[in-house]
Amino acid sequence: MSGYFTEDTSVDAVNSRMGPDVSPRLAKVMAALVRHLHEFAKEVELTEQEWEIGIDFLTRTGGICSPERQEFILLSDTLGFSMLVDAINNRRPEGATENTVFGPFHVEGAPVRAMGDSISLDGKGEPCVYEGRVLDLDGRPIAGAKIDVWCDNEDGFYDVQQPDVQPKWNNRGVFLTGPDGRYSFVGIKPVSYPIPDDGPVGQMLAALGRHPFRPAHMHYLVTAPGFEKLVTHTFVGGDPYLDSDTVFGVKKSLIARFEAVEGSGTRWRSPFDFVLTPAGGN
Amino acid sequence: MSGYFTEDTSVDAVNSRMGPDVSPRLAKVMAALVRHLHEFAKEVELTEQEWEIGIDFLTRTGGICSPERQEFILLSDTLGFSMLVDAINNRRPEGATENTVFGPFHVEGAPVRAMGDSISLDGKGEPCVYEGRVLDLDGRPIAGAKIDVWCDNEDGFYDVQQPDVQPKWNNRGVFLTGPDGRYSFVGIKPVSYPIPDDGPVGQMLAALGRHPFRPAHMHYLVTAPGFEKLVTHTFVGGDPYLDSDTVFGVKKSLIARFEAVEGSGTRWRSPFDFVLTPAGGN
Numbered sequence: 001m002s003g004y005f006t007e008d009t010s011v012d013a014v015n016s017r018m019g020p021d022v023s024p025r026l027a028k029v030m031a032a033l034v035r036h037l038h039e040f041a042k043e044v045e046l047t048e049q050e051w052e053i054g055i056d057f058l059t060r061t062g063g064i065c066s067p068e069r070q071e072f073i074l075l076s077d078t079l080g081f082s083m084l085v086d087a088i089n090n091r092r093p094e095g096a097t098e099n100t101v102f103g104p105f106h107v108e109g110a111p112v113r114a115m116g117d118s119i120s121l122d123g124k125g126e127p128c129v130y131e132g133r134v135l136d137l138d139g140r141p142i143a144g145a146k147i148d149v150w151c152d153n154e155d156g157f158y159d160v161q162q163p164d165v166q167p168k169w170n171n172r173g174v175f176l177t178g179p180d181g182r183y184s185f186v187g188i189k190p191v192s193y194p195i196p197d198d199g200p201v202g203q204m205l206a207a208l209g210r211h212p213f214r215p216a217h218m219h220y221l222v223t224a225p226g227f228e229k230l231v232t233h234t235f236v237g238g239d240p241y242l243d244s245d246t247v248f249g250v251k252k253s254l255i256a257r258f259e260a261v262e263g264s265g266t267r268w269r270s271p272f273d274f275v276l277t278p279a280g281g282n
Numbered sequence: 283m284s285g286y287f288t289e290d291t292s293v294d295a296v297n298s299r300m301g302p303d304v305s306p307r308l309a310k311v312m313a314a315l316v317r318h319l320h321e322f323a324k325e326v327e328l329t330e331q332e333w334e335i336g337i338d339f340l341t342r343t344g345g346i347c348s349p350e351r352q353e354f355i356l357l358s359d360t361l362g363f364s365m366l367v368d369a370i371n372n373r374r375p376e377g378a379t380e381n382t383v384f385g386p387f388h389v390e391g392a393p394v395r396a397m398g399d400s401i402s403l404d405g406k407g408e409p410c411v412y413e414g415r416v417l418d419l420d421g422r423p424i425a426g427a428k429i430d431v432w433c434d435n436e437d438g439f440y441d442v443q444q445p446d447v448q449p450k451w452n453n454r455g456v457f458l459t460g461p462d463g464r465y466s467f468v469g470i471k472p473v474s475y476p477i478p479d480d481g482p483v484g485q486m487l488a489a490l491g492r493h494p495f496r497p498a499h500m501h502y503l504v505t506a507p508g509f510e511k512l513v514t515h516t517f518v519g520g521d522p523y524l525d526s527d528t529v530f531g532v533k534k535s536l537i538a539r540f541e542a543v544e545g546s547g548t549r550w551r552s553p554f555d556f557v558l559t560p561a562g563g564n
Contacts, residue, residue, distance in 0.1 A: 004532050004533050004534050005362060005365050005369070005530040005531075005532070005533070006369065006533075007366065007369040007370060007373075010362050010365070010366045010369070010530075011362075013362060013530055014361060014362035014530065017490070017492055017526065018490045018491055018492065019490065019491015019492065020491065021491055022489070022490055022491050023489075026489060026490070027490075028326060029326050029328070029332060030490060032322050032325050032326045033322055033361075034361055034362065036318040036319070036321055036322040036325075037318070037361065037363055038362065038363070038366055039318055040314050040315055040318040041363065041366050041367055041370065042366070042370065043314050043318075044310060044311050044314045045370050045371075046311070046367050046370065047367075047371060048367060048368070048371050050311060051358070051363075051364070051367045055352070055354050055355055055358065058340070058343075058344065058354045059344065059347050059352070059354055061340075061344060062340065062341065062343060062344010062345060062347055062354075063344060063347070065341050065344055065345070070337070070341070072337050072340045072341055072344075073337055076333070076337065079296060079315075079316055079319065080287060080292050080293075080295060080296035080316065080320070081319055081320070081323065081333075082333070083287050083292070084289065084292045084320055084323050084324070085323055085328055085329075085330060085333045086330070087287075087288065087289040087292070088289060088323065088324065088327050088328065089327075089329060089330050091289075207304070207305075207308060208299070208300045208301065208304055208308070208309075208312060209300055209301015209302065209303055209304050210299055210300065210301065244299065248287040248292075248295055248296065249287075250286050250287070251286050251287070251288075252286050
C-alpha cells in the first residue's frame with residue numbers, strides 16, 4: 001500500500017499503482033515519464049493557470065491535426081525532441097554520415113531515374129549538380145545502394161504541398177549506384193522555408209522569440225543491403241538559418257559545399273559522399 | 283552561438299534559442315519542461331517506435347476531445363499531474379481542510395437552497411444527511427460561507443451526463459451559512475464510478491493494469507469573504523476504491539464517516555467540518 005497522494009510522495013503514489021502484469025518496458029518508460037513530469041511541475045511550482053494554459057495548448061494542438069497536418073510532430077520537432085530521439089537511436093562510429101530528422105514530406109514510390117537525370121520537373125529554381133559516392137567505413141564503394149532524394153522547389157514548397165501547382169514527383173527521384181558507388185543527378189539549389197506556423201506551435205515559437213525557418217536542405221534516404229538505413233539531409237552552406245534551424249536538424253558534418261559552376265549562368269555543383277555503417281554494427 | 287545539436291548538448295541547444303524578450307516566467311517554465319522531457323528520453327533511451335506510439339497517443343487524445351469531453355484533463359488526472367498541481371498551489375496550515383481535484387462536473391449557478399433541504403430530485407439512492415460547520419483556523423464559525431455541493435446519482439452519473447434522464451440540478455445545491463457556521467442538507471450516499479474509459483486514457487489505464495474507478499465522494503466548493511477558496515470532496519468511508527482512486531484525489535483527512543441512522547430504513551448521516559484558511563495567508 002503506497003499511502004495517499006501528497007506532494008512528496010506523488011511519484012510513488014502514481015507509479016506504485018501499476019499492475020503486476022505490465023510489460024516491463026512500458027512500466028519503465030511510464031514510470032520515468034511520470035517522474036520527470038512531476039519533477040517539472042515541482043521545480044517550477046506550476047500554477048493552476050499555467051496548467052490550464054497547458055491543457056488548452058495540447059487540446060488546440062490536437063484540434064488542428066488532420067491527415068494533412070501533424071502538429072504534435074511539429075511540437076516534438078521544435079522542442080528538439082525528435083532530433084534527440086533520432087540521435088539516441090542512430091549513434092554511429094566516427095566517419096559515418098550522421099542522421100537527421102526524416103520530416104513529413106517523404107513519399108514512397110518516387111520514380112527510379114538514371115544517373116545524371118534531372119529531378120526538377122517544373123523548370124524553376126537554380127540548377128545544381130549533386131554528385132558523390134556511397135561508401136562503407138573503409139572507403140570502399142557500395143554497389144546497389146538506393147538513394148531516395150527530395151527537396152522543396154524555388155518557392156519553398158514540396159510537391160505534395162502544392163498538388164495543383166507542381167508536377168507530381170517534382171524534385172524527387174530514386175537513384176541506384178553501380179559498382180563504383182557513384183551517384184549524380186541534377187536538381188535545384190533548395191531554399192529555406194518556414195514550417196507551418198499558423199497553429200499552436202507557431203504561437204509557441206512566437207512567444208519564445210523564435211523564427212519558424214528551416215535552412216535550405218536536400219533530403220536523402222540511403223539504403224543498401226547489409227548496411228544501416230541512413231536518413232539525412234545535406235544543408236546548403238552559407239544559408240542564414242544554419243545556426244537556428246527551428247527543428248534543430250543541422251549537424252556540422254552535413255553542411256555541404258555549393259560551388260558556382262563558371263560560364264553557365266546560375267548553376268551549381270554540390271559534392272557529398274555518404275558513408276554507411278554495417279547493419280547491426282553499432 | 284550555442285553550437286549544433288548533439289545528444290549531449292540537446293537541452294542547451296533548444297533553450298538557448300529563446301529570444302531576449304521572452305517573459306521570464308515563460309522562459310523558466312519552458313526551459314524546465316524541455317530539460318525534463320529530454321532527460322526522460324535519454325534516461326529510457328526512447329526508441330523511434332515508442333516515439334511514434336507517443337505521437338499517435340497524443341493525436342488520438344486530441345481527436346476525442348470535444349466540448350463535452352476533455353481527454354487531456356483525464357490524462358493529467360490519471361497521471362497524478364492534476365493532483366500534484368493542486369497540492370503545490372494549495373499548501374495549507376495544519377488543521378485546515380485539504381484541497382482535492384475540482385473535476386469536470388461542476389456547474390455554475392446551482393439553486394440556493396434552505397438549510398435542511400434535499401438536493402436529490404430523482405428520489406433515487408440512499409438518503410443521507412450531511413451536516414457540520416464551516417470554521418476558521420481558530421475554530422470560530424464562519425457566517426456567510428457559500429457551500430456549493432454536487433455528486434453523482436445512484437447509477438454513478440452526474441445530472442449533466444444524463445440530461446435526458448435526470449432532472450436538471452439533481453444532486454446539486456448551494457447553501458449559505460448563518461452566524462453559527464452550520465450547514466445541513468439531505469443528499470444521497472454517492473457511489474463509486476469509472477471515469478470515461480472508452481478512449482486513449484482508458485487504453486493507457488488498461489495497459490498499466492489500472493482500473494478506471496473513483497471512490498464515492500461528495501464534491502464541495504466552499505467560499506467565504508476573507509478566506510481562501512476550498513475545492514474538495516468528502517469520501518465515503520469504507521469505499522473499496524479509497525486506496526486506488528484512479529485520479530489520486532483521496533486524502534486521509536477527507537474520508538468522512540457515513541453512519542447508519544437507526545430505525546429509518548436505509549438512511550445515513552455524514553458529519554464533516556470544513557476549516558478555511560485566511561485569504562493570502564499561506
